[in-house]
Amino acid sequence: MPPHMAAHHPSAASMQPPHHPTMHHPHHDLDCDPRELEAFAEHFKQRRIKLGVTQADVGNALGKLKLPGVGSLSQSTICRFESLTLSHNNMVALKPVLLAWLEEAEKTAREAKAAGGDLFGANGERKRKRTSIAAPEKRSLEAYFTIQPRPSGEKIAQIADKLDLKKNVVRVWFCNQRQKQKRMKFAAGMVPPH
C-alpha cells in the first residue's frame, strides 16, 4: 500500500520559461499570482473536458507520467484544483504537474487522431463509512466557530458533550473548518457581501 507522498517539496520544475542563466532578479520568480492560477485552472478544466477525460482519469494518469515525486491523485483533488478550493500553496504546487499532464494528453490526442482509442476499467470496492452531523448540530458548531475558531481540548470536549457527538468528531470538524477558511475562494480576493 503506497502511502502518501511527502508534504511540500521543491521538486517541481519541469517547464519554466527560458530564463537567462547568466542573471536573475532578486524577486518575483515563482508564479503565485492568484489571477494566473485561476486562469490556468479554468483553462485546464476546459481542455480536460474537450479531451473527454474525467477528473478521476486525470488523477490516475498523473501516476503514469513518472514525474519525480509525483504519484496519482484522487478525483477529489482534481475537482478541488479546478474549482480553486485548495490552499494557495497547494494550487501552486499542483499547477506544474497538471500542466505537464495536459501537454502530454494533448500530444497523445493529436497522435491518436489517426487510430481508435479506448481505455476504461471498472472497479467495485466499497468499505468505510462516513459520520453525518445533523443540521442542528452543525449550526451550533458554526456558532461556536464564529466566536472561537480554535477551542481548547477541554472546550471541545464540552461542546461534544453538549451536542452529543464524539470529541474526535468535533475536533476534526474544527480542523476542517479552519482549512476551509484558508482555501483560495475564501482566504483572499473575496470580501464578504456588503
Place this chain on the structure above:
DNA sequence: ATGCATGAGGT
C-alpha cells in the same frame, strides 16, 4: 461536488 477522516510533520 463536498463532508468527514487520515497521516505526516511540526510545535
Place this chain on the structure above:
DNA sequence: CCTCATGCATA
C-alpha cells in the same frame, strides 16, 4: 494538539 495535503464515501 495543530496544520496541510489528500482521499474515501456520499449527496
